[in-house]
Amino acid sequence: MTVYAHVGHWLVSMVYAAPALLLAGALIVSTIRQKRRDAERRAAAAEAGGSPAATAPAPGAPEPPPAAD
Amino acid sequence: MPPLRRSGRIAALALFALAALPPASASAHGLVGKADLPVPMWLFAWAAAVVLIVSFAALGLLWPSPRLQRPRERRLFRLGPWVDVVGGALGIGLFVALVVSGLAGTEIPTANFAPTFVYVAFWVGLTVGSALFGDLFRVLSPWRALARATAWAAARLRRPGGADESAGALPEPLAYPRWLGHWPAVVTIAAFAWLELVSVNRDDPRLLALLALGYAALQLIAMSVWGIETWSRRGDGFAVFFGLFAKAAPLVRRDGALWLRRPLDGLPSMEVVPGTVALLCTMIGSTTFDGLSGGPLWTDLSPHLQSVFEDLGFGPTAAGEASFTIGLLGCLLLAGLVYRIGVVGMRMVDRDRSVGELARAFAHTLVPIALAYAVAHYASLLIYQGQALGYLVSDPLGDGSDLLGTASWTIDYTVISATGIWYLQVFVIVLGHIAALVLAHDRAVALFRDGRAALRSQLWMLAVMVAFTCLALWLISAANA
Numbered sequence: 001m002t003v004y005a006h007v008g009h010w011l012v013s014m015v016y017a018a019p020a021l022l023l024a025g026a027l028i029v030s031t032i033r034q035k036r037r038d039a040e041r042r043a044a045a046a047e048a049g050g051s052p053a054a055t056a057p058a059p060g061a062p063e064p065p066p067a068a069d
Numbered sequence: 070m071p072p073l074r075r076s077g078r079i080a081a082l083a084l085f086a087l088a089a090l091p092p093a094s095a096s097a098h099g100l101v102g103k104a105d106l107p108v109p110m111w112l113f114a115w116a117a118a119v120v121l122i123v124s125f126a127a128l129g130l131l132w133p134s135p136r137l138q139r140p141r142e143r144r145l146f147r148l149g150p151w152v153d154v155v156g157g158a159l160g161i162g163l164f165v166a167l168v169v170s171g172l173a174g175t176e177i178p179t180a181n182f183a184p185t186f187v188y189v190a191f192w193v194g195l196t197v198g199s200a201l202f203g204d205l206f207r208v209l210s211p212w213r214a215l216a217r218a219t220a221w222a223a224a225r226l227r228r229p230g231g232a233d234e235s236a237g238a239l240p241e242p243l244a245y246p247r248w249l250g251h252w253p254a255v256v257t258i259a260a261f262a263w264l265e266l267v268s269v270n271r272d273d274p275r276l277l278a279l280l281a282l283g284y285a286a287l288q289l290i291a292m293s294v295w296g297i298e299t300w301s302r303r304g305d306g307f308a309v310f311f312g313l314f315a316k317a318a319p320l321v322r323r324d325g326a327l328w329l330r331r332p333l334d335g336l337p338s339m340e341v342v343p344g345t346v347a348l349l350c351t352m353i354g355s356t357t358f359d360g361l362s363g364g365p366l367w368t369d370l371s372p373h374l375q376s377v378f379e380d381l382g383f384g385p386t387a388a389g390e391a392s393f394t395i396g397l398l399g400c401l402l403l404a405g406l407v408y409r410i411g412v413v414g415m416r417m418v419d420r421d422r423s424v425g426e427l428a429r430a431f432a433h434t435l436v437p438i439a440l441a442y443a444v445a446h447y448a449s450l451l452i453y454q455g456q457a458l459g460y461l462v463s464d465p466l467g468d469g470s471d472l473l474g475t476a477s478w479t480i481d482y483t484v485i486s487a488t489g490i491w492y493l494q495v496f497v498i499v500l501g502h503i504a505a506l507v508l509a510h511d512r513a514v515a516l517f518r519d520g521r522a523a524l525r526s527q528l529w530m531l532a533v534m535v536a537f538t539c540l541a542l543w544l545i546s547a548a549n550a
Contacts, residue, residue, distance in 0.1 A: 015111045016543040019118030020536040027532055031417065 105488050110546040114539045117499045121538060124503050125531045128510040129524045135515035137508065140334040145320075145327045152322075156205075157214025164211035164281065166465055171278025175467030178272035179457070182465035187277050188265065189454050193447040195311055200440055203322060204315035206308055207301065212288035213308070216297045242296035245303055250343030253291075255351055257284075257306020259401070262355035266362060267393040269386055309348065313339070313436050317504075333504055336433040337512065346428050349435035350408060353537070354401035356442040360544030362396060371396070407536055408435065414529025415513075418522050430516060431530065434509040438537055441501020445494040445545055452490070456480045491545075498541045502534045509534075 163186070171183035178184045198205050207213070223239055270276050292300045301308045315321075316335035321328050339345075361367050371392050378388035412428045419427070456478070463476040470476070485493075509530045513523035 016114045016539050016546070017536075018539075019115055020532065020539045023118070023122075023532045023535050027414070027528055 106491065110542070113495050113546075114542040117495065117502070117538045117542060118535045120499055121502055121506060121531065121535055124506055125510075125527065128507065128527075129520075132507075132510055133514065133520055135511050137331075137334060137337050137511040138515050140330050140338060142321065142323075142328040142330045142334070145329050147325060148322055148327045149325060152208055153214070153217070156208030157211070157217065160209035160211040160214055163209070164285070167281055168278045170465040170467075171274040171276075171281070173466055174274055176274060177467060178274060180461075180464075180467030181274040182458075182461045182467075183274040183277045184272045185454060185457050185461055187281075189450060190458055192261075192265075193443070193451045194455065196314055196440070196443050196447075197451065199311040199314040200317050200444075201319075203318040203320040204312050206311035207315075208322075210301070210305070210308060212285045212292070212305070213297060213301055215285075216289055216292045220297065242299065243294055245295045245299045248343055249303070250345065251303060251309055251348050252344035253304035254306040254309035255344050255348045258310055258348060258351050258355070261306070262351070262358075263394065263397060266355065266359055267390050267397055269390065303342070310352070313349070313352075314440055316433070317436055317440060333437070333508060336436055336508055339433045339436070341429040341432045346408070346432045346435070347405070349432060349439055350405040351401055352439040353435065353442055354404035355397065356439075356446050357404060357540065357544065358397045358400035360446060360547075361400060362393065364544075364547050367396060407533055411530045411533035414532070415526040417529075418526040419517060431509055431512055434505045434512070434530070437501040437504035437508070438534075441498050441504075442537075442541055444501075445497045445541060448493055448497070449490050452485055453480055453482060456484075494545050495542065498538055498545075502538045506531065506534050 167183050167186055170181055170186075174181045174183065195206055195209075220239070227239070264280070265271055288300070288305055291304055294300075295304070302312070303309070316339050317333055318335070319330055319332045321330060321335060362371075371389070374392035374395060375385075375388045378391040379385065383391055409424070409428070412424055412431065415427050415431075416422065416424055422430075457480055460476050460478040463471050463473040463478075465472075506527075510523070510527055513527050513530075514520060517523040517526060
């Protein structure tokens with residue numbers, strides 16, 4: 001089929017799409033990692049017996065004071 | 070499957086589908102030679118992507134709050150109703166010239182005024198003119214001028230002391246259905262794209278004249294039903310089409326005066342109604358297909374597709390048109406799909422808003438992209454074939470007349486080189502996509518309030534912009550290859 005006879009030509013020209021593919025790949029990888037981190041945080045919170053909201057500090061929240069002796 | 074992962078997969082699939090598109094020739098209409106470039110063409114796509122990414126980072130650092138959501142305008146001078154009268158008369162004159170030359174002129178498309186006027190002066194020239202000088206078509210529209218003149222005459226006849234004083238007042242127009250929105254405009258622009266890119270009779274002067282007459286009649290009927298201004302803003306495909314580009318212009322006519330504003334300032338306040346997003350995707354998708362249809366992929370694929378339709382009983386011409394129709398529809402869907410990826414990606418950051426809400430909120434960012442696609446794609450056509458109007462106005466029927474003494478003019482192909490055209494196209498594409506990025510960022514910081522969330526949401530729009538940029542450069546590169 002003529003279409004396949006031009007595959008080499010297409011592949012060479014696909015270099016145009018590389019920036020979009022790289023960016024999409026980076027976005028997808030970061031999304032998956034974020035998802036995994038969220039899942040791990042939820043699992044750790046469940047093990048500790050509290051909700052993630054109760055155990056994890058809010059972003060930018062001040063450090064908790066040291067426990068009194 | 071969790072929505073986050075599903076969205077990611079949809080995004081990956083669609084972006085890989087975009088990447089799998091083979092190269093295409095620049096333009097079915099392009100008249101360009103071979104550009105002499107110091108670096109490979111694909112490097113321009115990479116450089117453009119880098120420019121967009123750097124622009125994105127700079128926006129994140131230097132643009133923390135919305136700046137474009139409220140337009141800043143400065144009144145220049147008064148523009149009275151005479152502009153409508155003069156512009157309307159000019160529009161009606163050009164419309165008559167189109168119809169007469171189409172019906173009474175030669176059948177040779179290049180020697181007849183009608184095809185060059187429709188495809189170059191009207192379609193491309195008015196697009197560029199609208200983006201530079203504002204809503205020119207609103208002033209020039211022959212059917213709007215005719216309808217307004219009729220309404221004015223009818224009102225004068227019916228007022229006390231008029232010739233037809235006894236007659237009742239004109240009936241009030243019907244309320245325009247909200248759900249109809251811009252959908253009539255979508256149908257018009259898709260039909261025009263079909264005529265231009267699919268129909269084998271696209272250059273037939275007689276057909277163009279008849280279609281122009283039919284369209285004008287439809288507009289007059291619709292204006293009488295829903296009102297002149299309402300229909301012009303919503304249903305008249307060409308008025309809506311040019312009106313969208315005019316939103317990006319630094320000039321606007323309002324309240325009987327001409328106002329100066331920053332370029333793009335009119336876009337954030339753009340009214341988005343049902344069908345607006347579809348219209349913008351139709352504009353981008355049809356230009357994409359124009360590029361694709363002249364390239365090696367389509368040259369390879371279309372005979373196979375055509376043979377499928379021939380096996381179904383279609384004649385050779387109908388089968389060819391059917392296969393091109395499939396290609397056109399595919400490109401329209403592709404443009405819509407790429408935009409949807411950006412919106413679905415954004416929704417990962419903001420679950421409170423629906424995909425539809427976000428799609429409408431960012432719809433205005435597609436206008437500079439559609440403009441960049443159109444200008445880059447048709448630049449050579451406008452620059453070279455636009456010169457043909459110089460001799461066609463002197464001999465509109467192609468019968469050897471010389472009305473203005475310019476019939477002997479010719480097209481000067483040295484006015485700009487192929488390399489110059491290439492650089493112009495790259496500049497326009499990059500500029501259009503940076504403008505889209507700026508608009509999207511400004512809307513995001515206005516919508517999300519939290520700067521970090523705004524930036525995260527725009528990563529997906531950045532991917533969309535880069536994808537559209539690479540696709541555009543891919544399309545125009547093949548003509549120079």
